Amino acid sequence: xxxxxxxxxxxxxxxxxxxxxxxxxxxxxxxxxxxxxxxxxxxxxxxxxxxxxxxxxxxxxxxxxxxxxxxxxxxxxxxxxxxxxxxxxxxxxxxxxxxxxxxx
Numbered sequence: 001x002x003x004x005x006x007x008x009x010x011x012x013x014x015x016x017x018x019x020x021x022x023x024x025x026x027x028x029x030x031x032x033x034x035x036x037x038x039x040x041x042x043x044x045x046x047x048x049x050x051x052x053x054x055x056x057x058x059x060x061x062x063x064x065x066x067x068x069x070x071x072x073x074x075x076x077x078x079x080x081x082x083x084x085x086x087x088x089x090x091x092x093x094x095x096x097x098x099x100x101x102x103x104x
Contacts, residue, residue: 046070 050065068076
């Protein structure tokens, strides 16, 4: 198991202590709201990046590509192969139609 460092290298121990003290005081509900908001913001940023790289993608294509990036190529293909082939989009989400060789 990887050793996780709770204190970032660019943050002093005092600043980290203050941060954790504040997080402890705000309670579990507020921390959950913050985590959900961060997750939503990250998902939005990923989708914006997909739209910049692939302006030809419609909203459904962007959702599928974001999901593929989140769960990985193997699981995505297992879960969505039938749906994608029925939509005649097998190359679009297979990684074969990439802008960079070997990457998607």
